[in-house]
Amino acid sequence: MALIVHKYGGTSMGSTERIRSVAQRVAKWVHAGHQMVVVPSAMSGETNRLLGLAKELMPNATTPEAMRELDAIAATGEQVSVGLLALALQAQGVSAVSYGGWQVPLETDSAFTKARITRIDDRRVRADLAAGRVVIITGFQGIDAEGNVTTLGRGGSDTSAVAVAAALKAAECLIYTDVDGVYTTDPRIVPEARRLSTISFEEMLEMASLGSKVLQIRSVEFAGKYRVPTRVLSSFTPHDIPIDEEAVSGTLITFEEDEKMEQAVVAGIAFNRDEAKISVIGVPDRPGIAYALLGPVAEANIDVDVIIQNVSHDGRTDFSFTVHRNDYARTMELLKAKILPAVGAADVRGDARICKVSIVGIGMKSHVGVAARMFQTLSSEGINIQMITTSEIKTSVVLDEKYMELAVRALHKAFGLEEPKAAG
Amino acid sequence: MALIVHKYGGTSMGSTERIRSVAQRVAKWVHAGHQMVVVPSAMSGETNRLLGLAKELMPNATTPEAMRELDAIAATGEQVSVGLLALALQAQGVSAVSYGGWQVPLETDSAFTKARITRIDDRRVRADLAAGRVVIITGFQGIDAEGNVTTLGRGGSDTSAVAVAAALKAAECLIYTDVDGVYTTDPRIVPEARRLSTISFEEMLEMASLGSKVLQIRSVEFAGKYRVPTRVLSSFTPHDIPIDEEAVSGTLITFEEDEKMEQAVVAGIAFNRDEAKISVIGVPDRPGIAYALLGPVAEANIDVDVIIQNVSHDGRTDFSFTVHRNDYARTMELLKAKILPAVGAADVRGDARICKVSIVGIGMKSHVGVAARMFQTLSSEGINIQMITTSEIKTSVVLDEKYMELAVRALHKAFGLEEPKAAG
Numbered sequence: 001m002a003l004i005v006h007k008y009g010g011t012s013m014g015s016t017e018r019i020r021s022v023a024q025r026v027a028k029w030v031h032a033g034h035q036m037v038v039v040p041s042a043m044s045g046e047t048n049r050l051l052g053l054a055k056e057l058m059p060n061a062t063t064p065e066a067m068r069e070l071d072a073i074a075a076t077g078e079q080v081s082v083g084l085l086a087l088a089l090q091a092q093g094v095s096a097v098s099y100g101g102w103q104v105p106l107e108t109d110s111a112f113t114k115a116r117i118t119r120i121d122d123r124r125v126r127a128d129l130a131a132g133r134v135v136i137i138t139g140f141q142g143i144d145a146e147g148n149v150t151t152l153g154r155g156g157s158d159t160s161a162v163a164v165a166a167a168l169k170a171a172e173c174l175i176y177t178d179v180d181g182v183y184t185t186d187p188r189i190v191p192e193a194r195r196l197s198t199i200s201f202e203e204m205l206e207m208a209s210l211g212s213k214v215l216q217i218r219s220v221e222f223a224g225k226y227r228v229p230t231r232v233l234s235s236f237t238p239h240d241i242p243i244d245e246e247a248v249s250g251t252l253i254t255f256e257e258d259e260k261m262e263q264a265v266v267a268g269i270a271f272n273r274d275e276a277k278i279s280v281i282g283v284p285d286r287p288g289i290a291y292a293l294l295g296p297v298a299e300a301n302i303d304v305d306v307i308i309q310n311v312s313h314d315g316r317t318d319f320s321f322t323v324h325r326n327d328y329a330r331t332m333e334l335l336k337a338k339i340l341p342a343v344g345a346a347d348v349r350g351d352a353r354i355c356k357v358s359i360v361g362i363g364m365k366s367h368v369g370v371a372a373r374m375f376q377t378l379s380s381e382g383i384n385i386q387m388i389t390t391s392e393i394k395t396s397v398v399l400d401e402k403y404m405e406l407a408v409r410a411l412h413k414a415f416g417l418e419e420p421k422a423a424g
Numbered sequence: 425m426a427l428i429v430h431k432y433g434g435t436s437m438g439s440t441e442r443i444r445s446v447a448q449r450v451a452k453w454v455h456a457g458h459q460m461v462v463v464p465s466a467m468s469g470e471t472n473r474l475l476g477l478a479k480e481l482m483p484n485a486t487t488p489e490a491m492r493e494l495d496a497i498a499a500t501g502e503q504v505s506v507g508l509l510a511l512a513l514q515a516q517g518v519s520a521v522s523y524g525g526w527q528v529p530l531e532t533d534s535a536f537t538k539a540r541i542t543r544i545d546d547r548r549v550r551a552d553l554a555a556g557r558v559v560i561i562t563g564f565q566g567i568d569a570e571g572n573v574t575t576l577g578r579g580g581s582d583t584s585a586v587a588v589a590a591a592l593k594a595a596e597c598l599i600y601t602d603v604d605g606v607y608t609t610d611p612r613i614v615p616e617a618r619r620l621s622t623i624s625f626e627e628m629l630e631m632a633s634l635g636s637k638v639l640q641i642r643s644v645e646f647a648g649k650y651r652v653p654t655r656v657l658s659s660f661t662p663h664d665i666p667i668d669e670e671a672v673s674g675t676l677i678t679f680e681e682d683e684k685m686e687q688a689v690v691a692g693i694a695f696n697r698d699e700a701k702i703s704v705i706g707v708p709d710r711p712g713i714a715y716a717l718l719g720p721v722a723e724a725n726i727d728v729d730v731i732i733q734n735v736s737h738d739g740r741t742d743f744s745f746t747v748h749r750n751d752y753a754r755t756m757e758l759l760k761a762k763i764l765p766a767v768g769a770a771d772v773r774g775d776a777r778i779c780k781v782s783i784v785g786i787g788m789k790s791h792v793g794v795a796a797r798m799f800q801t802l803s804s805e806g807i808n809i810q811m812i813t814t815s816e817i818k819t820s821v822v823l824d825e826k827y828m829e830l831a832v833r834a835l836h837k838a839f840g841l842e843e844p845k846a847a848g
Binding site: 056069076080083097148149 | 440444477480494496503510514519520521526573
């Protein structure tokens, strides 16, 4: 018998029929002797419907008092789904109880619409589990020190589930999602892409942040911080497959360095074509110049991803960065109208037709020449590299977007990702 | 400046457009210098939608654990509407904050789906009012001693509003509804029916329980117990009518005996054709016979209204009562199959084609001959009276249903209800 946390997304909770099927899957785990905690999202479409009503009354809810109301409104979506799932389990003869985040309580700070979890009180949940009940807890939300409802932001239910699993020291947190695990790369681009049976926490973090949108990145950070064994698996497999089979499906995020010994140097190829590249040419090379350029960009709420500044010549340097493609025009305008005149740069050039391709692998820490192999592979395909950044476990390049598929396929092959890994 | 509570029903909250109009009305009261607390219902149709989803998963939710979930699910309807109303007020530049019943907290017992309010903590609300905020509190719901969400049953928002007004010692509780007050009788039956500018609490109680479905009866009991000046008024008048005009519209429920001195003996004529009459003939007249007859009926969850037992002859008596027409067939079956054989009665006769007509008036306490005038009026119209019951402030008769309109019109005229009352 183990304490297990299940997380189900909005699609899995999308109708009473689907909720019934989730209940059947949970019941299977109960009947196998496990103590179960379930964290479901709102029924698909519900959060958007609720926020749409709010938007009709206040198109721009930016004050703390308005964001407090947005959170209270949005949180009701999960409050409905936990109640419905509890009823579905009870209808199948399984004792179950639902809690809103405030009832657990799952405590957060007061950053409405993007709150962070500060503490989870496990006493009430433990008492229910001891009494043989399935405990169903709202995802996405908590309560702040003043007793206000807060939400954790989009995708926050993943984070809730992992946080609850951490607080309860659960044996495993299973995230049921619409993919059946984490792949070496996107199978739509590389049909030979292979599902990883395990991935290290650090690799998962890079894969998630680079656009493999399997798990919300904060949930991966949480899993890493508290070393919560977390499994991503498919919610589309029939609920009545044998539990032994289900329990080892998907991809398990691990924290044991040892397990990685036998694994490949590169775990996967991530990519992303949502970015645009901007270069500021001939920037005077003096202290504070990076802040002078990017401070106003950040103030305009524009996220910057890759940032590169190379060595300078003759007291001037070139400064490049990438932003989301949707922010490209706005950023260019901001630079031309306000920033460049103040900084005294020669010119600004931009390109929205780029992509970013990364190799990710914890093995890169200890293996030299991995980046070199990446550059060689791209070179032999005739692909020009526009920008390069590296970290301990990933190397990213910015390329013309027309080369994206070619680059991903070539790298996937070059690092032997089609081959099964060593067993383990 | 006064502390005022407004209550708005589901129709008033039925769309974002209507919520905006409620906000404009509340803002008018704020700008007139009042401290405002608002208790809205869920958007119309929402509670039914939520309970419909629950029913799909559990057609008969009768266990405490299932009813707990029903309450948690149903309560979200009001949680959405309070948040939306807060945003609508803020969008009009009025500071506002919403609370769920659990946040106030509004404490109840644990009778899920029909909980009763035990205590309201006014500290949080008072602090907000002192800070110049409109406080918006969910109707229909509270929290029990174990921290579970409870609901007060259908129409419970009226009760919430009056209870909140009592706890805050509000100057007045205004219930905005789809009628513009309490009438001497139903204007659809008697076009000359007149709106009462005031009605005593006791009369309101009888009018409500006899089918003038203006306010939930529990809210009237609450208003009486805590002497909360409560006004029923129309939510259909434009929100921008002068506040002085709005403040005296509708019907005010009063508690001052003195005010009644000048008023008519009879305040109104109530009626109801939802009942059926059942007579058990030739019942042995011995102790315990009423319980032997009605105990099993109550156990079958059938509500009994009028009960009449007349003096006996030769050791046998006739015993009559009324039930809701929907329960008529079931009650007759129960009597024939189980109760009569056990009791040893001669026969049972029933009639579903009846109506009940009542005259209601606190003045009846001190005026003799009121009932006699009622009987005389019906007699002169040739209407046969089948049953009679009386209390201090009402006299009810059961008639053939075909006479209902005739009886109501004749009584309305006989007691001079078309005439304006003495001023006051």
